[in-house]
Amino acid sequence: MTLLEKPSQLPMVIGDALKRAFPQLRVGNHHDFSDTGDKTGILISVERNGPGVRSLAGRKAHALSVSLKATVVSGSTPFDACDLASRLMDLALDNRWGLPPEQCDLPTAIVAAPSVLSSAETDYDTWIVSFTQTFYLGLSLLKDPAGMPPSTDLCVGGCERAANVTPLPTQSHGKSGSVKGICRC
DSSP states (O other), X not given: OOOOOSTTHHHHHHHHHHHHHOTTXXXXXXXXXXXXXXXXXXXXXXXXXXXXXXXXXXXXXXXXXXXXXXXXXXXXXXXXXXXXXXXXXXXXXXXXXXXXXXXXXXOEEEEEEEEEOSSSOEEXXXXXXXXXXXXXXXXXXXXSTTSOOOGGGSEESOOSOGGGEEEOOHHHHTSTTOOOEEEOO
């Protein structure tokens, strides 16, 4: 996927990466696990979506809280789910899920814990790996992603602080020499 345009695309991107890493396990969202009594596998959920700081290129940022619920077969070797959760943590630690850095920061606040059943007991066959990851959606809003708009956008003529003006050659701004330079004020 080359360009994320909405947060709902994130679970699909993560799911594709998890399917490649764990081909023997069922990976999916709540729809993939609702029709069957068998809950073994990795369930991907987006728990929260909050605003993030825009990227340098002007893209809108969404800080998404993601949960990966790892469930092993009941009666498995003790702490198999813990081991699976550890492998998920290792995978998520430095993963952008195949997206470019301009669209995706590395995950933060990664944590794994056993699931709590509806009662006070703990389900050690199910562990949940949670993390927050910021995604930058849509196209770049700036003409120059480095943060400096093209010189024709900042041309000034007669800045009162001559020391703050960088001279421009006539051909760079196309204004027949009427513009003296770019003000750095």
